Amino acid sequence: MKIKPLADRVLVLPAPAEEKVGGIIIPDTAKEKPQRGKVVAVGGGTKDDPMVLKENDNVLYGKYSGTELECEGEKFLMMRQSDVLAVVED
């Protein structure tokens, strides 16, 4: 990955909307729908928020989290580690 997130940021490759990994479905009727994705790059962390996420973690994050950017034809989301709700284990 050519993009190195700064501080406590992570770069996430969002999962396709129809994907269903490990039986987890995000209900359409949820008041605030979390999204799934894979961490592809992590920053160096900060003193207050050292990194616990690592590359290849499958994560859940809020629907409106992060900033979109596109690299070599794929769309990514740059967000802070604190915007990530959970790691999903397969």
Place this chain on the structure above:
Amino acid sequence: MKIKPLADRVLVLPAPAEEKVGGIIIPDTAKEKPQRGKVVAVGGGTKDDPMVLKENDNVLYGKYSGTELECEGEKFLMMRQSDVLAVVED
């Protein structure tokens, strides 16, 4: 549980609305009704908020706390430990 909450978050399985464990009823007329549920997964905590909740704790939490998500047919709530009001002992 395949979902590992991050930082000071807990994953809660809400109790069915009609459940009445240990004689505790949440009054319908309460200005801000707390809800009951069971903790099914806890994060690693933060420096400012180390985890005191553990799996299987029965908890009370505010009505609008947390983010809904569904895993293998069951609906859960992801919330911060600080959103949990109390542990209920049976």
Place this chain on the structure above:
Amino acid sequence: MKIKPLADRVLVLPAPAEEKVGGIIIPDTAKEKPQRGKVVAVGGGTKDDPMVLKENDNVLYGKYSGTELECEGEKFLMMRQSDVLAVVED
């Protein structure tokens, strides 16, 4: 008490409105009327706010403090220690 408050929270049994303990009356015309009650359970405190309240303390608290909940037929208020204004000694 089956309910264990979390962190710096206390569970308070509000005094009946007509009660008059030790000659203290809350005037009807006060701009923000404090209420009286008895502490029935305390949390473990936090690093920033260790518990100074203990069970059976008679306390004064702001009119809109806390979250109502009902347990075995009695109504309680769950609030933070910092919402308690004073201890009343009999």
Place this chain on the structure above:
Amino acid sequence: MKIKPLADRVLVLPAPAEEKVGGIIIPDTAKEKPQRGKVVAVGGGTKDDPMVLKENDNVLYGKYSGTELECEGEKFLMMRQSDVLAVVED
């Protein structure tokens, strides 16, 4: 005094409006009129704000500071030490 303020709070007996101690008059035209009173009880202080006020201090405080309460026929104000502007020496 039967009322023990919590944390960094003080209980103040407001001076009668017409009182003039030591020649200090609060001008009617002041944009934010301070009031005078006597400290009758002090809390234990907090780590960030240890108590410097003590019982019997004559104090000046902002017009809208504190919460009114009545005890044995007298009206008091419960406020935080940081709401007190100054001590007046006679």
Place this chain on the structure above:
Amino acid sequence: MKIKPLADRVLVLPAPAEEKVGGIIIPDTAKEKPQRGKVVAVGGGTKDDPMVLKENDNVLYGKYSGTELECEGEKFLMMRQSDVLAVVED
């Protein structure tokens, strides 16, 4: 002075509007006009803001800083040290 400011407050005697000490004039057209005055009493300071001002310092402060009060026929302003912009040396 009979008034002892609390914490990081200072009591300031505002200079008459027409005064011109040391050639400093506050322009009428300034977007936010600083005012001049003399410190007549200082508080004990706080851990975060120890006192650097002392009695008899000539100071500049923002137009809307402080709370007016009157003592023995003179009008004063009670303000926080952090509201004082500068000391003026004669």
Place this chain on the structure above:
Amino acid sequence: MKIKPLADRVLVLPAPAEEKVGGIIIPDTAKEKPQRGKVVAVGGGTKDDPMVLKENDNVLYGKYSGTELECEGEKFLMMRQSDVLAVVED
């Protein structure tokens, strides 16, 4: 560079809008489009935010980050290090 940023600020030379370095394209439809540029000067950092960026880093930053200034015919942006999302490696 004649301009020395203060504290945790960096001076960035924005990339021309049409530039496409390393295959990274910022999609036009992104809800909040990051921009690309090159760091030309860095401040000394602060205790809370020591500098990790250095001169010649290619960076991504939010569309509305920074303050424009012009020096010797070129337009630059002065922004805080925390406004920089990521370093792009070629």
Place this chain on the structure above:
Amino acid sequence: MKIKPLADRVLVLPAPAEEKVGGIIIPDTAKEKPQRGKVVAVGGGTKDDPMVLKENDNVLYGKYSGTELECEGEKFLMMRQSDVLAVVED
């Protein structure tokens, strides 16, 4: 200089609008135009923000930074060190 700034403040003599030192021009069309000036007095700094600016530094600062004051016929701006964007070296 007769004016001694307090804490982390600096006193700045704004450069005439037409001045062009070292080839730096502030473009008229900038969304938020920085201004140039020379530091004529500095405060003692604070624990969180010790002074890095010194007298005679040429500085850039935001257009709406500081408070105007006039001393011996010249107009100055009093501002916090954190409002200064950069030092310009000649």
